[in-house]
Amino acid sequence: MESDSEMVPFPQLPTPIETNYRACTIPYRFPSDDPKKATPTEILWINVFANSIPSFKKRAESDTTVPDAPARAENFAERYAGILEDLKKDPEIHGGPPDGILLCRLREQVLRELGFRDIFKKVKDEENAKAISLFPEVVSLSDAIEDDGKRLENLVRGIFAGNIFDLGSAQLAEVFSRDGMSFLASCQNLVPRPWVIDDLENFQAKWINKSWKKAVIFVDNSGADIILGILPFARELLRRGTQVVLAANELPSINDITYTELTEILTQLKDENGQLLGVDTSKLLIANSGNDLPVIDLSRVSQELAYLSSDADLVIVEGMGRGIETNLYAQFKCDSLKIGMVKHLEVAEFLGGRLYDCVFKYNEVQS
Numbered sequence: 001m002e003s004d005s006e007m008v009p010f011p012q013l014p015t016p017i018e019t020n021y022r023a024c025t026i027p028y029r030f031p032s033d034d035p036k037k038a039t040p041t042e043i044l045w046i047n048v049f050a051n052s053i054p055s056f057k058k059r060a061e062s063d064t065t066v067p068d069a070p071a072r073a074e075n076f077a078e079r080y081a082g083i084l085e086d087l088k089k090d091p092e093i094h095g096g097p098p099d100g101i102l103l104c105r106l107r108e109q110v111l112r113e114l115g116f117r118d119i120f121k122k123v124k125d126e127e128n129a130k131a132i133s134l135f136p137e138v139v140s141l142s143d144a145i146e147d148d149g150k151r152l153e154n155l156v157r158g159i160f161a162g163n164i165f166d167l168g169s170a171q172l173a174e175v176f177s178r179d180g181m182s183f184l185a186s187c188q189n190l191v192p193r194p195w196v197i198d199d200l201e202n203f204q205a206k207w208i209n210k211s212w213k214k215a216v217i218f219v220d221n222s223g224a225d226i227i228l229g230i231l232p233f234a235r236e237l238l239r240r241g242t243q244v245v246l247a248a249n250e251l252p253s254i255n256d257i258t259y260t261e262l263t264e265i266l267t268q269l270k271d272e273n274g275q276l277l278g279v280d281t282s283k284l285l286i287a288n289s290g291n292d293l294p295v296i297d298l299s300r301v302s303q304e305l306a307y308l309s310s311d312a313d314l315v316i317v318e319g320m321g322r323g324i325e326t327n328l329y330a331q332f333k334c335d336s337l338k339i340g341m342v343k344h345l346e347v348a349e350f351l352g353g354r355l356y357d358c359v360f361k362y363n364e365v366q367s
Helices: 039-053 054-061 069-089 102-111 121-143 150-164 170-179 183-186 200-209 226-239 259-269 302-308 320-326 343-349
Strands: 216-218 243-246 284-288 313-319 334-343 359-364
Touching: 039 054, 039 069, 039 343, 054 102, 069 102, 069 313, 121 183, 121 200, 121 226, 121 259, 121 284, 150 200, 150 226, 150 334, 170 359, 183 259, 200 359, 216 226, 216 302, 226 259, 226 334, 243 259, 243 302, 259 284, 284 302, 302 313, 313 320, 320 334, 320 343
Parallel strands: 216 243, 216 313, 243 284, 313 334
Antiparallel strands: 334 359
16 A cells, blocks of 8 residues: 555654654554453444445545546445454454554555545545636735744634634535635634644743744645645745745645645745745755555555654644544654644544634753
């Protein structure tokens, strides 16, 4: 599934990895649980994945790159639903016990075995084109804010607003297919602060007095998320002299951006001098993370990304899958930021927040 070259641990994870890191925020089971009996949390999450089957099936049916797409989409829906039912009966089957990574991996495996490589391609392309046309306006609104702290808050709100474009959430996929989403309206309509995890003021204070040498940002979705959320924030870091590495998926998964798509988008956004609306991009790099899922296990990244990240002093993990569901409590050897919107009710309940609440978790490492 992943790239052929050997995967390695992300170098900013404390060692030994086995005892210091697990890519799972919500424990699906505890050592005292019966290994042969699915836990209530496992059943809850298996049902979350089951609820996403109709929207995935609908996307697969209309994939014009696959012959007999409707029949294969039906096959996908039946097979994946069958796997999920199996796991309810015996959590040790199919490589279990299940967690978010396994449930995502099994879904991708079934799709790929049936010839579906990128069922969200059409919607990704459409959303990228829309977001590219809005990029200058979003950046100029941000640049017009003179106060550094207020400009940062505006950029952070943009990341949350962009992060709404997530077709892995059954509820949002429904809203999206019905009436699309307006980025600027989403910025205005975020849940009021304080957010469920809200370290923004602490980060603002650091932002004003501190500069980072190199930031690695694990990016999430296509469209508004990457183009109107992450890129204006990355541009601001570049403007402040920070080198920025954008780590994107190797292979398509849901509507997440891949590193090849991101390279293409940046080519379109840069001017003839290689600038991003007046900001030099010579310190901006795009890396293939080696990942092929909408979540990420940082104990397995590409060697390319590991090499580029060895001297990072800020790690940003963005999005619900990567930043909240798999890495919210991940510890790093350097400063870190986990940022994402809560788009599953089950995550909101676990965190004690609201649906569409925001997570902004900043950890500073004392040097």
